[in-house]
Amino acid sequence: MQKLSARNILAGNIKEIRKGATTSHVLLDIGGATLTASITNESVEELGLAVGKPAYGVIKASDVMIGTD
Amino acid sequence: MQKLSARNILAGNIKEIRKGATTSHVLLDIGGATLTASITNESVEELGLAVGKPAYGVIKASDVMIGTD
Amino acid sequence: MQKLSARNILAGNIKEIRKGATTSHVLLDIGGATLTASITNESVEELGLAVGKPAYGVIKASDVMIGTD
Amino acid sequence: MQKLSARNILAGNIKEIRKGATTSHVLLDIGGATLTASITNESVEELGLAVGKPAYGVIKASDVMIGTD
Amino acid sequence: MQKLSARNILAGNIKEIRKGATTSHVLLDIGGATLTASITNESVEELGLAVGKPAYGVIKASDVMIGTD
Amino acid sequence: MQKLSARNILAGNIKEIRKGATTSHVLLDIGGATLTASITNESVEELGLAVGKPAYGVIKASDVMIGTD
Numbered sequence: 001m002q003k004l005s006a007r008n009i010l011a012g013n014i015k016e017i018r019k020g021a022t023t024s025h026v027l028l029d030i031g032g033a034t035l036t037a038s039i040t041n042e043s044v045e046e047l048g049l050a051v052g053k054p055a056y057g058v059i060k061a062s063d064v065m066i067g068t069d
Numbered sequence: 070m071q072k073l074s075a076r077n078i079l080a081g082n083i084k085e086i087r088k089g090a091t092t093s094h095v096l097l098d099i100g101g102a103t104l105t106a107s108i109t110n111e112s113v114e115e116l117g118l119a120v121g122k123p124a125y126g127v128i129k130a131s132d133v134m135i136g137t138d
Numbered sequence: 139m140q141k142l143s144a145r146n147i148l149a150g151n152i153k154e155i156r157k158g159a160t161t162s163h164v165l166l167d168i169g170g171a172t173l174t175a176s177i178t179n180e181s182v183e184e185l186g187l188a189v190g191k192p193a194y195g196v197i198k199a200s201d202v203m204i205g206t207d
Numbered sequence: 208m209q210k211l212s213a214r215n216i217l218a219g220n221i222k223e224i225r226k227g228a229t230t231s232h233v234l235l236d237i238g239g240a241t242l243t244a245s246i247t248n249e250s251v252e253e254l255g256l257a258v259g260k261p262a263y264g265v266i267k268a269s270d271v272m273i274g275t276d
Numbered sequence: 277m278q279k280l281s282a283r284n285i286l287a288g289n290i291k292e293i294r295k296g297a298t299t300s301h302v303l304l305d306i307g308g309a310t311l312t313a314s315i316t317n318e319s320v321e322e323l324g325l326a327v328g329k330p331a332y333g334v335i336k337a338s339d340v341m342i343g344t345d
Numbered sequence: 346m347q348k349l350s351a352r353n354i355l356a357g358n359i360k361e362i363r364k365g366a367t368t369s370h371v372l373l374d375i376g377g378a379t380l381t382a383s384i385t386n387e388s389v390e391e392l393g394l395a396v397g398k399p400a401y402g403v404i405k406a407s408d409v410m411i412g413t414d
Contacts, residue, residue, distance in 0.1 A: 001343040001344070001345060001347075001349070001354060001401055001403075002343075002344065002345055002346075002347075003343060003344045003391070003392050004136075004341055004342075004343045004346070004349070004403065005341045005342040005343070005382070005384040005385070005388035005389075005392060005403075006134075006341050006388075007105035007107075007385060007387070007388065008104055008105055009136065009346060010102055010104075011102075018160060019160075020158065020159035020160030020161065020296065020297065021158065021159040021160075021296035021297040021299075022294060022295075022296030022297075022299050022300070022301055022314075023159075023160050023161055023296065023299055023314070024160070025130065025160055025178065026135055028135070030102070031099075031100045031101060031102065032100060033079055033080075033099065033100065035077055035079075035128075035133060036076035036077055036130045036133065036178075037130060037133035037134065037135050037350070038076075038130040038131045038133070038160075038161070038178065038407070039133075039134065039135055039350040040301065040312075040314065040350070040352060040406055042352070043135065043350035043351075043352065044350075046348070047135060047136075047137050047348050047350060048137070049135065049137070053137075054137075054138070055135050055136065055137050056135065056136040056137070056346055057133050057134075057135065058133070058134040058135065058136045058346075058349065058350075059104075059128055059132060059133055059134070060132070060338075060339070060341055061094065061105045061106060061107040061385055062107045062198075062200045062338045062339075062383070063128060063129070063132035063198070063200075064104060064105065064106035064107070064108075064126050064127070064128055065075075065106065065108065065126075065127040065128070065142055065143045065144050065198055066095055066097070066106050066108055066112065066116060066118065066124050066125065066126065066127065066142075066143040067073075067078065067116075067124065067125040067126075067127045067139040067140075067141060067142045067143070068116050068117070068118070068122075068123075068124050068125070068139070068140065068141045069123070069139060069140050070140075070142070070147065070194055070196075070274040070275070070276060071139075071140075071274075071275065071276050072184070072185050072274060072275045073139070073142070073196065073272055073273075073274045074175070074177040074178070074181035074182075074185060074196075074272045074273040074274070075181075075272050076178060076180070076181065078139065087367060088367075089227065089228065089365065089366035089367030089368065090227035090228040090230075090365065090366040090367075091225060091226075091227030091228075091230050091231070091232055091245075092227065092230055092245070092366075092367050092368055093367070094367055094385065094387075105385075106143070107200070107367075107368070107385065108143040109143070109145060109199055109232065109243075109245065111145070112143035112144075112145065113143075115141070116141050116143060125139055127139075127142065127143075129269075129270070129272055130178055131176070131269045131270075131405075131407045132405070132407075134349055134350045134351050134405055135349075135350040136346040136347075136348060136349045136350070137346070137347065137348045138346060138347050142274075144272075145243035145245075146242055146243055147274065148240055148242075149240075156298060157298075158296065158297035158298030158299065159296065159297040159298075161297075161298050161299055162298070163268065163298055163316065164273055166273070168238075168240070169238045169239060169240065170238060171217055171218075171237065171238065173215055173217075173266075173271060174214035174215055174268045174271065174316075175268060175271035175272065175273050176214075176268040176269045176271070176298075176299070176316065177271075177272065177273055181273065185273060185274075185275050186275070187273065187275070191275075192275075192276070193273050193274065193275050194273065194274040194275070195271050195272075195273065196271070196272040196273065196274045197242075197266055197270060197271055197272070198270070199232065199243045199244060199245040200245045200336075200338045201266060201267070201270035201336070201338075202242060202243065202244035202245070202246075202264050202265070202266055203213075203244065203246065203264075203265040203266070203280055203281045203282050203336055204233055204235070204244050204246055204250065204254060204256065204262050204263065204264065204265065204280075204281040205211075205216065205254075205262065205263035205264075205265045205277040205278075205279060205280045205281070206254050206255070206256070206260075206261075206262050206263070206277070206278065206279045207261070207277060207278050208278075208280070208285060208332055208334075208412040208413070208414060209278075209412075209413065209414050210322070210323050210412060210413045211277070211280070211334065211410055211411075211412045212313070212315040212316070212319035212320075212323060212334075212410045212411040212412070213319075213410050214316060214318070214319065216277065227365065227366065228365035228366040228368075229363060229364075229365030229366075229368050229369070229370055229383075230365065230368055230383070244281070245338070246281040247281070247283060247337055247370065247381075247383065249283070250281035250282075250283065251281075253279070254279050254281060263277055265277075265280065265281075267407075267408070267410055268316055269314070269407045269408075280412075282410075283381035283383075284380055284381055285412065286378055286380075287378075301406065302411055304411070306376075306378070307376045307377060307378065308376060309355055309356075309375070309376065311353055311355075311404075311409060312352035312353055312406045312409065313406060313409035313410065313411050314352075314406040314407045314409070315409075315410065315411055319411065323411060323412075323413050324413070325411065325413070329413075330413075330414070331411050331412065331413050332411065332412040332413070333409050333410075333411065334409070334410040334411065334412050335380075335404055335408060335409055335410070336408070337370065337381045337382060337383040338383045339404060339405070339408035340380060340381065340382035340383070340384075340402050340403070340404055341351075341382065341384065341402075341403040341404070342371055342373070342382050342384055342388065342392060342394065342400050342401065342402065342403065343349075343354065343392075343400065343401040343403050344392050344393070344394070344398075344399075344400050344401070345399070
């Protein structure tokens with residue numbers, strides 16, 4: 001698969017991985033801000049994710065909310 | 070409401086608003102990258118969203134995927 | 139952040155918190171009905187959630203389905 | 208299908224339906240509070256939704272966030 | 277509840293259940309392909325899910341992305 | 346981006362595209378069953394989607410529910 005309909009593909013570097021029983025939290029540094037993804041442990045292994053490696057945060061537009069002060 | 074459990078609250082500026090029949094697409098500039106949110110037209114009006122205004126992109130961790138090259 | 143585009147903000151009281159390895163289930167009493175939220179353990183701590191405290195259940199309109207008998 | 212894994216099934220009555228080009232917003236009165244669902248126009252027709260009819264709002268636990276004052 | 281607005285209801289058979297601390301992964305065989313669902317442990321018990329039993333994978337249209345080669 | 350954490354990548358062929366004002370519904374034939382995706386009009390154009398073309402339906406495990414009879 002080369003292209004994806006998800007509107008948001010944010011490039012960054014993995015800064016932390018917290019493994020749970022079935023679910024891991026992957027923290028991505030995207031230009032200073034931190035993006036946290038909750039994904040399956042299988043995905044962490046299959047993608048070979050590790051601290052320091054580059055990765056993308058991928059988010060469907062319908063999953064993004066807008067907030068204001 | 071002052072605090073929210075969503076792990077991802079990304080500060081930016083609104084660069085474009087595309088209104089549909091019931092749903093709008095709001096494009097946020099977050100430090101160079103663009104974040105697209107698909108929200109209701111009512112929300113656009115109630116929050117007083119407009120191009121150039123500051124806003125946050127809010128995303129639950131379970132809605133973020135990770136991709137690699 | 140003061141305002142959020144999410145259409146659904148339901149006021150209630152926390153009646154139970156079940157902590158997992160990385161994910162907690164928070165049960166909210168909203169006027170008799172129970173709303174269950176699956177959120178990160180970090181969120182439970184950062185928001186200081188505890189049984190008996192008031193809280194809101196927040197849901198994006200695109201995450202609500204409709205069922206009929 | 209008789210049973211569903213979704214943790215949240217909230218009984219209510221339809222108070223408004225706003226049709227868009229492909230997507231409708233259905234407003235449900237659930238014990239005083241309003242729950243807004245964004246669903247396809249096809250679903251509105253197939254389920255025979257109409258103002259005043261009883262219906263359920265169905266939400267997966269991983270789509271519920273928690274907010275506090 | 278007899279009918280649901282979710283556009284995608286895929287019939288299959290359960291081929292594996294992986295239980296975590298609060299969340300289980302249920303793997304469904306749908307005509308040769310495998311569909312993985314991440315649901316609460318409570319749902320696994322309440323629905324009486326077990327390997328070999330028939331079940332449906334249910335997905336809202338707004339949660340489906342499209343990819344191409 | 347070559348790999349994605351989403352557990353569900355279902356191969357199929359596009360059988361119908363319904364365009365709305367900002368959102369399109371793409372119907373994918375996956376081995377006999379139909380998978381409906383609600384995506385932005387921009388994605389339909391950028392991916393060059395058209396009836397008869399092969400495509401993948403991509404779904405995060407946390408967005409799949411399980412139902413039983």
